[in-house]
Amino acid sequence: MKILLATHNRDKEKELQKSLEETNVEICSLFDFPEIRDIEETGKTLLENSLLKARTVFNITGIPTIADDTGLEVDFLDGAPGVYSARYAGEKVSYQDNVNKLLLELDGVPYNKRTAKFRTVISYIDIKQELWTEGHIDGIISDNIRGDKGFGYDPVFFVPHIGKTFAELSSAQKNKISHRGIALQKLRKILINVLK
Template sequence: MKLVLASGNRGKLREFREAFGQELLSMDEVLGEEPVIVEDAPDFAGNALIKARTIAERLGPDVIVIADDSGISVPLLDGAPGIYSARYAGEGASDRENLLKLVGELKKRGVKRTPAYYTAAIALVGGGIEQVVHGWMHGEVIDEPRGKKGFGYDPIFIPEGYDRTLGELDESIKAKISHRAKAIGLARPLIGLLQRKEERR
């Protein structure tokens, strides 16, 4: 069964390919386009399922679709940006614009650093199953970006147990401790089961 990632995000594709190998295809590789998907669920799991189901319906039964919905939540901001992390500064906002809006919200409150956490929900749709797994990474956000590695809010997020941001830490460290890495660790054996089940048919 083909593995397809329901995302056009280059950063996410890179992280997932490191976990699943180059046989993981992106949406535009199999569809020739990135379809507009309305993510209107109230939580990460619901939005991940919407993406996975939409692509699975277009590709048929011989595909396992992997969809990720993830974001950062800041308790000080009542959990914002949360599920709106990718469009916190508005529809079509860049990673930089979203990050700067969050920095602005911290500065407004006179806060230099405050607890925050990342959530990743990974949905698997295919082979007659729908499954969602979660991963979390806790730490703090700061009011000044540091480092140029990673993507999204990484330059202002310091993981628990570290004194540098994800923008400063080596990618190999992020690959072990991130919310997405934890969720991928749960998704990988499920995908293996699905593939073996298909091979036995």
């Protein structure tokens, strides 16, 4: 069976493929369908955006589709950047631009008030059904960049019980505990039943 990953983000694609490699599915991505452009995320929630992307790509291709949306929710910022995490500093900006804006907004905020949550919603759609899972992890936004692995907000998302940021972890370590990894573990269990 073939499953299409509805993303133009190479980093997300790698994480999704790695997490699904033990299933007996052929994985393809939007890089295999250059005619499908970026899908505007108009939803007000991660679930709405995830389903929007999955439905759009499935309707175009007819291939069972997985899509996700991820948000960093910082308590001090009343849940921001949330659904705007990828474009927090503006459209078509770099990961570093988003991180810099976040660090600037938290400048001077004490450690105990820098609590945050990373959340991912992953949707799966085929001809018969729409399914979704969610994963989250709590952490703290560090006051400086630590580590050189990962992407996005990984260099500033500190996981207290590990004592490291996501960017200081190997991809295998991160995928075991991350929001996306947790959501993918749940999805993998669902897909095993769906693919029987």
